[in-house]
Amino acid sequence: MIKALTLIVLVALTLTSPFLGAMEIDFSQIWQQASLDHQIFFELRVPRLLLAFFSGALLSLGGWLFQTLFRNALMTPFTLGVSGGAVLGTGLAVVLGLNTVVAGVALTALFGFGGALLSVVLLLWLSRYIIHRGTSSLLLLGIALSFFFSAALMVLFSLASAIQSHAILHYTMGSLSTMGYTQALTVAVMSMMLLGTLYIKRFELALLGINDEHARLKGVDTKKLTYFLLLVSSLAIGVLISITGPIGFIGLIIPHVVRKLYAKANHHLIIPTAIFGGLFLSACDTLSRLPQLQSEIPIGIVTAFIGGPFFIYLIIKGK
């Protein structure tokens, strides 16, 4: 019941998305190729919706994967500092003035991926010293890394020019606005790559969902699998974050919400997690642009404002 209701609300808000925005559009005009209404609708609103949907899907899958890999409900690319690494990498590219595209790859995306990958490598290297202390130590390590990365970003700020500083500041708020089809398509490809990888590895992930020892006893090379999945997810998350900036919270709550709503084994929830995550971020994006608002609310604020109370409700209701 609550599942159906949630889905209906999310789908309704998602479908409203392209019809809302700073500009009033005359919808009788949108099929007129030459009209401004056509341009705004198809060149801005539709790619924005696509970007929102695939970003939400990707972030939720990232959260699902980290929670499953490390078997801890609080593990996400954000809490483990991987997103922080990507933000720092992208910030570095901006400060170095590398806003160009080389061989079809945006350098900011490359730096975002590099930052994410470096933080994963750092995390794995450091975790060797605490491996016997359980996953909560790993979480503490990730949180420490996150703080360090954001401090390093602050140092970058003070080294940058005023214009660059402003660009970085805007970027660190996380945003889906002023994007075109290139960005939407890039994120779509990345999220489909992550979804495909998780789906192909669903049997191994199901075994890992019991525990690491169990998976190894059944013949899974868990070390190799973990490295592979972390590599693929760092690529996806790094590229996403280089485009949208950090959008927190969604990767943490969506997998939990889907688990509560479906009450099914974790490995059956890969596709629902992607769909719910996509719809949730699209819906939040719609809410951030309600016409009553004087200015657009940063997307990360909306996800936390809506998701927080809903999440608390689900936790208390329990299941």
Place this chain on the structure above:
Amino acid sequence: MITVTHLTCGYQKPVLHDISFTAEKNLCILGANGVGKSTLAKALSGLIPAEGEITINTEALQALGAASRAKAITYIPPKLESFDGLISVYEFVLMGRYPYKEPFSSYHKEDETLVKRLIEESALEPTQQINELSSGQQQLLLITQALAQQSEIIIFDEPTANLDPKHAKDFYDSLHTLPRTTQKIVITHDLNLARQLSFEILFLQNHEAKLYRDPALFFQRDNLEACYGVSFNVADGHIGVAYD
């Protein structure tokens, strides 16, 4: 058959040092708390790194790939701990067939048929979620999964530690459902269970291992008292610690 040569293993510090033995038949591993029984079991099943050689039948354990190792040997922990408790009994037992699955494909029809039959024989409910099972049912679930896995050697780590007498007896009976060709290694503190099993005995003490091919030698009262450093009453074939 399992052959261990100059095995040293542990965590930060070695728990077992330079151990060698050969077990061709079923084996019962005994020893005081913390002496390294579970550590040995984990080294034998490849869960922790170890120095020295472990040979299963004729193959070196360290040289086996993950799937081949799972076909050769598996380990059943004293208690099932799962991050995801919503997995069904059927799915859990089916995971035992993972080492036989080809990459990128699903489980075969034959795997599914085998698993359904095994669950039927075990009297577990296939659709039940694993976090709803009692300790006794969990042990049964793990054994059923091991049956599906068809490893040549199965190590049971304190299988009756969490069980009441009735379920402990059920466990003892379920050992007989395993194929005769499967080599069973049981770690336990329950001397009466160990004697009833009448497997060869490996006794761990002071980082060393002593093998008793004839279990009767181990269960002689003087030997037990020397091994455990406590007095025993042995009456009507029952071994009990003398508390007074």
